[in-house]
Amino acid sequence: xRESLVDLNKLFPSICLASGSLFFGFAQRSEAQNxxxxxxxxxxxxxxIDLYDADNRKIDPAAESPKPYSPEKTCGRCxxxxxxxxxxxxxxxxxxxxxxxxxxxxxWSDDLTGTHLPLSFRGWEGTHNPDxxxxxxxxxxxxxxxxxxxxGVGSLESLLPEDEGNEISKEQxxxxxxxxxxxxxxxxxxxxxTHITGxxxxxxxxxxxxxxxxxxxxxxxxxxxxxxFAYAPTAALGIATVSGNMTRLKGDFDPKLEENxxxxxxxxxxxxxxxxxxxxxxxxxxxxxxxxxxxCHTSRDANSVGRGLRWMHDDDVHVRAGIACADCHRxxxxxxxxxxxxxxxxxxxxxxxxxxxQGCHVGDDVGHGSATxxxxxxxxSGRLGAPMPEHKGLPPIHFEKMTCTACHSGxxxxxxxxxxxxxxxxxxxxxxxxxxxxxxxxxxxVNLPVDYSEYLGVETAGGDDAFHAHDxxxxxxxxxxxxxxxxxxxxxxxxxxxxxxxDIVRRPLKVRKGFxxxxxxxxxxxxxxxxxxxxxxxxxxxxxxxxxxxxKITAAExxxxxxxxxxxxxxxxxxxxEEFPNGTAVYISAGQGFVRKGEExxxxxxxxxxxxxxxxxxxxxxxxxxxxxQSLGANGCVECHSDESLFFQAExxxxxxLPGHExxxxxxxxxxxxxxxxxxxxxxxxxxxxxxxxxxxxALALTCLVVVSAMTWNFSRxxxx
Amino acid sequence: xxxFVTIGDLSVTxxxxxxxxxxxxxGLAVLVVIGGVAIxxxxxxxxxxxxxxxxxxLLYLAFMATVIVLAxxxxxxxxxxxxxxxxxxxxxxxxxxxxTFLLLAVAVLFVxxxxxxxxxxxxxxxxxxxxxxxxxxxLISSIAAAGTMFFSMLPILDTPGxxxxxxxxxxxxxxxxxxxxxxxxxxxxxxxxLR
Numbered sequence: 001x002r003e004s005l006v007d008l009n010k011l012f013p014s015i016c017l018a019s020g021s022l023f024f025g026f027a028q029r030s031e032a033q034n035x036x037x038x039x040x041x042x043x044x045x046x047x048x049i050d051l052y053d054a055d056n057r058k059i060d061p062a063a064e065s066p067k068p069y070s071p072e073k074t075c076g077r078c079x080x081x082x083x084x085x086x087x088x089x090x091x092x093x094x095x096x097x098x099x100x101x102x103x104x105x106x107x108w109s110d111d112l113t114g115t116h117l118p119l120s121f122r123g124w125e126g127t128h129n130p131d132x133x134x135x136x137x138x139x140x141x142x143x144x145x146x147x148x149x150x151x152g153v154g155s156l157e158s159l160l161p162e163d164e165g166n167e168i169s170k171e172q173x174x175x176x177x178x179x180x181x182x183x184x185x186x187x188x189x190x191x192x193x194t195h196i197t198g199x200x201x202x203x204x205x206x207x208x209x210x211x212x213x214x215x216x217x218x219x220x221x222x223x224x225x226x227x228x229f230a231y232a233p234t235a236a237l238g239i240a241t242v243s244g245n246m247t248r249l250k251g252d253f254d255p256k257l258e259e260n261x262x263x264x265x266x267x268x269x270x271x272x273x274x275x276x277x278x279x280x281x282x283x284x285x286x287x288x289x290x291x292x293x294x295x296c297h298t299s300r301d302a303n304s305v306g307r308g309l310r311w312m313h314d315d316d317v318h319v320r321a322g323i324a325c326a327d328c329h330r331x332x333x334x335x336x337x338x339x340x341x342x343x344x345x346x347x348x349x350x351x352x353x354x355x356x357x358q359g360c361h362v363g364d365d366v367g368h369g370s371a372t373x374x375x376x377x378x379x380x381s382g383r384l385g386a387p388m389p390e391h392k393g394l395p396p397i398h399f400e401k402m403t404c405t406a407c408h409s410g411x412x413x414x415x416x417x418x419x420x421x422x423x424x425x426x427x428x429x430x431x432x433x434x435x436x437x438x439x440x441x442x443x444x445x446v447n448l449p450v451d452y453s454e455y456l457g458v459e460t461a462g463g464d465d466a467f468h469a470h471d472x473x474x475x476x477x478x479x480x481x482x483x484x485x486x487x488x489x490x491x492x493x494x495x496x497x498x499x500x501x502x503d504i505v506r507r508p509l510k511v512r513k514g515f516x517x518x519x520x521x522x523x524x525x526x527x528x529x530x531x532x533x534x535x536x537x538x539x540x541x542x543x544x545x546x547x548x549x550x551x552k553i554t555a556a557e558x559x560x561x562x563x564x565x566x567x568x569x570x571x572x573x574x575x576x577x578e579e580f581p582n583g584t585a586v587y588i589s590a591g592q593g594f595v596r597k598g599e600e601x602x603x604x605x606x607x608x609x610x611x612x613x614x615x616x617x618x619x620x621x622x623x624x625x626x627x628x629x630q631s632l633g634a635n636g637c638v639e640c641h642s643d644e645s646l647f648f649q650a651e652x653x654x655x656x657x658l659p660g661h662e663x664x665x666x667x668x669x670x671x672x673x674x675x676x677x678x679x680x681x682x683x684x685x686x687x688x689x690x691x692x693x694x695x696x697x698x699a700l701a702l703t704c705l706v707v708v709s710a711m712t713w714n715f716s717r718x719x720x721x
Numbered sequence: 722x723x724x725f726v727t728i729g730d731l732s733v734t735x736x737x738x739x740x741x742x743x744x745x746x747x748g749l750a751v752l753v754v755i756g757g758v759a760i761x762x763x764x765x766x767x768x769x770x771x772x773x774x775x776x777x778x779l780l781y782l783a784f785m786a787t788v789i790v791l792a793x794x795x796x797x798x799x800x801x802x803x804x805x806x807x808x809x810x811x812x813x814x815x816x817x818x819x820x821t822f823l824l825l826a827v828a829v830l831f832v833x834x835x836x837x838x839x840x841x842x843x844x845x846x847x848x849x850x851x852x853x854x855x856x857x858x859x860l861i862s863s864i865a866a867a868g869t870m871f872f873s874m875l876p877i878l879d880t881p882g883x884x885x886x887x888x889x890x891x892x893x894x895x896x897x898x899x900x901x902x903x904x905x906x907x908x909x910x911x912x913x914x915l916r
Contacts, residue, residue: 363881393876396883397806678808685814693874696821700867703825707860710832 036078047282048275049074051239054198054230058278061240061269068234068242068267071150075204080333085202087335090151092121093137093158098345099123101452102619106144107425107440107480108135108498113505114515114589114657115498116440117484118617119144121153126617134497136190138197141229145200146221147296147424149207154200154229159192188500193227196253197246200224203233205284207292213283214238217295218429228265239280240269293325298428299444299478299621301411302419305436316624323384328355340622342403343452350376357404357622360386389628402447402474407632409625410445410476413639413646416653417443417668420478439516441655444478444621447647448672474672479618481590481654485576486613488605489583493593493613496576504579508571519568520659522560524553532556562660569594569602569658588614590656590663616654641686648674738891739803742796749899753906760910767914777830784823785901790816792898795891817870824863831856852907859904862896869893 039045051059052074053067060066072081084090091097105118105127119140120127130140130153141154152158209215216236223232226245235242244265254260273280304310314320318328331337336347338355346352353359353374360383373379382388391398398407411418420442423429449472485501486493511518530538532552537545545553569587573596576585586593586605591614593605632647633639640647651665669676772778794813798805805813869890873883 390879391883392879393874394880394883395873396880396887397804399880400804675807678811681808682811685811692818693871696818696867696871699822699825700864700871703828703860703864703867706825706828706832707864710828 035080044286047284048279049282050279052077054201059269060278061271061274065261066240066267066269068231068240069237070230071201071204071233079204081202083333084204084335085151085155087331088337088339089149089207089335090155090202093153097122100339100344101341101450102126102617103339104422104424104478104619105617106140108143109425109440110498110502111439111514112511113485113498113502113509114519114587115484115501116480117482117495117498118480124617124619126615128495133495134190135499136192138192138194139190139499141200142193142197142224142227144424145229146224147427148200149203150200150232151202152200155202156194156199159194159199188497188503190497190499191251193246193249193251193253196249196251196255197227197229200229201233203236205233205237205282206295207288208284208286209289209292210283210285211289211291215283217292218431221427221429226265231265231267234267238270239273240267242267287324287326290319290325293329294423295429296423297325299420299422299623300428300436302421302436305421305434314624314626317627318625327384328360330355341620350374350379353379354381354383357408360384361389361404363388394633400471400473403476403620405476405620405622405625406447406474408628409623410621412626412630413445413632413650415646415649416651416665417446419655420444425480439655439657440480440483442478442480443652445476446479446618446652446668446671447474448477448618449473450475450620475620476622477618478621479616479652481614481616483587483589483657485572486586486588486593487576487580487583488586488593488595488609489580491609493586493588493610494583495613496580501576504575505572508575509568516657516659519565520561522557522564524556524560528556528560529553558660563600565659566601570596570598570600573602574599586610586613587658589658589661590614590654591616592656592661592663594658594661637686637689641683643680643683645683648672648676648679736888738888739799741892742799742895745895745899746796749902753902756906773830780823780826780830784820784827785905787816787820787823788897788901791820791894795894796898799891817867820863821867821871824860824867828860832860849907849911852904852911855900855903855907858900859897862893862900865893866890866897 051069053059054070054073055067056070056073057067059069072085075081086094092099099122102124103120103122105120105124108115108117108119108130118127119130119133121129121131123129130137137153137158141152141159145154148154203220205213205215206217206220215238219238220232220236223229223235223242227247227249228235228242228245231242234240242265244263246265249255249263253263255264300310301313304313319325328340329337330351332347334347338344338346338352340356342356342358344352344356353376359379360381363381411420419437421428421434421436421438422442425440425442426434426438451472484498485496485505487496488494509515509519524532526538532538533540533545533549537549540549542550542553573585573587573594577583577596584595586595587602588594588610593607593610593614594602595605597603628634639645643649648667648669650668652668652671653665654663656663669679773781791813794809794816795805798809869886872878873886873890878886
């Protein structure tokens with residue numbers, strides 16, 4: 001049974017009265033105002049609600065072909081959907097947004113072409129804008145939307161920016177059909193199946209689900225990858241089974257035709273989840289649980305993966321203290337989530353100043369936008385019982401040169417910067433066996449100097465300010481070296497569209513499972529083994545060979561591997577050059593470029609020609625925060641101020657994907673562009689510092705003694721006269 | 722609204738040290754010039770002070786050299802960049818070590834002993850009140866400058882305390898420079914027989 005919209009509106013006032021801004025705290029600080037009534041009760045509102053589909057019709061689970069529920073039409077009845085859907089997690093493509101300090105990129109990974117390319121619409125230096133690469137917004141949404149909460153790049157206003165009302169028109173379907181038929185003969189064109197899949201809906205439950213509610217974010221990811229955009233919230237919520245996927249539907253498919261309806265995914269609702277009047281219980285929370293954040297924001301030490309070593313690692317000290325991610329990374333109704341770095345520009349004004357490390361832990365007169373500076377009581381420090389650090393004896397200049405996180409966050413220093421895996425880049429959540437060494441290689445923690453002046457919300461003049469705008473401040477980072485295919489044209493490297501590259505190089509590369517694995521996979525033929533080991537020993541199994549024989553086989557395989565890599569890579573580069581005759585094809589990996597040398601060989605490209613194209617992308621990290629006694633420098637000054645300091649002397653080895661190509665380790669001081677002669681000289685001052693302190697204090701005490709004695713004697717002489 | 726003075730208001734960190742530094746150095750230069758002209762114009766001549774031993778002179782010169790290095794690196798940096806860092810900070814710290822030990826030697830050798838010249842058996846450079854006063858000021862301000870930093874190197878003060886002591890250190894350092902100039906001036910006057 002379907003009810004009209006007018007009738008439905010009669011059913012909802014009670015819900016509208018009861019929910020609202022309780023669901024989205026701090027609405028009063030934001031410009032965005034909630035139009036709906038609220039319950040305002042600390043216990044929250046229990047969401048027994050009707051479900052509505054995208055056409056605003058109430059879901060009948062017993063209907064013959066029920067549609068998936070639409071969060072916009074369901075949640076949007078009582079919550080400001082249009083306001084919420086432009087918050088931080090949804091506004092990457094919004095040109096008017098202030099994107100602030102660089103963050104984690106989306107990584108376009110294609111294991112078949114050896115591509116791991118950091119992408120962002122936010123203009124962060126070192127990332128590539130998908131629009132500039134010729135990737136369609138739809139392609140980005142389909143490839144990467146599995147670890148987004150919907151909307152954003154996959155929203156209708158992103159997919160169809162010039163379309164009034166953001167409706168998918170018949171003309172667009174016709175245009176899509178035309179483009180599909182022309183594809184064979186015309187130039188390569190980015191895929192866009194918006195007219196089939198529709199937009200990626202914002203799924204409120206991705207973040208607002210209660211722990212143990214049964215909502216599965218990985219089902220959401222799978223549905224997005226299956227291009228079942230509209231079905232993802234329903235399947236993930238666990239109230240229905242979705243069968244079928246849209247990946248098999250070609251670009252000229254018209255989902256509106258009656259005869260095509262059978263080809264669309266099917267929804268089978270769990271009727272037991274519905275009450276007799278058609279309501280469903282949504283087990284949700286106003287403030288997102290940590291588990292929700294972790295789905296997209298987990299970073300894990302690669303060495304702990306698959307070895308059962310996770311029990312040896314502590315969580316963030318704040319989490320251990322019972323503080324939730326959303327306690328600091330808050331947002332109002334507008335969903336502009338506080339990122340929490342010092343000087344962040346945010347509409348919440350003073351409040352945001354009190355949610356950074358300094359703002360929360362240090363006095364009210366420190367940090368930009370502080371309570372003293374702004375007079376805003378919301379900027380007052382000490383939130384959630386944050387203790388004020390004493391830093392006894394630590395020269396305050398450290399606070400000018402380093403962020404709090406430089407000493408307190410990230411992995412403990414080690415001689416080799418460890419690798420990490422994270423949710424978005426490595427699809428954590430998928431239930432598979434991992435080694436932790438899966439590409440892309442992401443490293444952390446590397447302390448790098450950052451010029452914050454461009455991210456600070458206010459002008460600062462240096463001086464006694466604890467956070468100089470004009471100085472570079474050491475900040476812990478994660479980093480990755482991109483690998484991709486490009487074209488050297490007019491003296492610089494242009495990144496090629498990775499989808500197009502896949503079409504061009506898949507045949508010459510002959511890769512089926514994985515780029516690195518298949519390129520390096522060689523098996524010597526029997527005739528080759530006969531040449532090496534002789535007729536008698538050629539058939540001997542590996543375990544039966546003598547060490548000398550095995551050595552010969554390994555050397556021959558190595559030679560063959562080198563030849564195979566050269567041949568296939570040269571063929572792939574040649575194929576690109578045939579497609580783009582006015583440039584030189586190049587493959588970038590681990591900071592190096594490789595170009596074709598004749599028909600069957602490749603060679604490293606001139607580094608000057610490669611320029612910054614191979615540079616790593618690095619982004620600041622803030623978690624996990626370690627307790628004070630495990631911070632950098634807790635064991636004394638020489639932890640950093642010595643020639644052996646891992647802060648500067650640790651090494652990092654970029655991971656190259658070309659088998660057989662060695663990559664030299666890089667010292668951190670090179671990445672930091674540190675003035676090592678000065679630091680070495682500085683370190684000398686810390687040799688024997690303890691003894692110097694004792695000797696100096698003795699000398700000072702003796703000086704005082706001499707002066708006091710002389711004073712006493714002078715006074716006595718004065719009175720004698 | 723009535724404003725009550727609090728401990729925070731009395732903090733030396735609230736003063737604009739850079740301005741105070743500039744006015745102090747200008748004032749000092751003016752005073753030295755005026756003082757020199759006035760003393761020279763008074764035509765008062767006495768027996769020039771008896772020379773100290775070469776060792777005393779060497780220590781005094783070394784001490785003054787460290788004062789110049791410390792003042793140059795700190796005040797130079799403050800005037801130029803607002804704060805001290807880089808090589809200037811390294812030189813300042815290296816100089817500070819020497820300053821601490823030379824201060825003891827200078828205190829032993831140059832502290833005014835209160836003896837009358839005839840009792841001491843030589844013509845003391847301490848016969849002029851200005852010379853004695855500047856020597857006392859030099860010693861006390863030097864102890865304050867070195868003491869504030871040594872105390873800051875111990876795990877006793879927290880960050881606000883350290884910032885307060887750093888400010889005190891700057892003012893003490895300025896006092897060292899002023900008193901050192903005064904003392905050198907007095908020594909030169911005594912040496913040349915003007916006082």
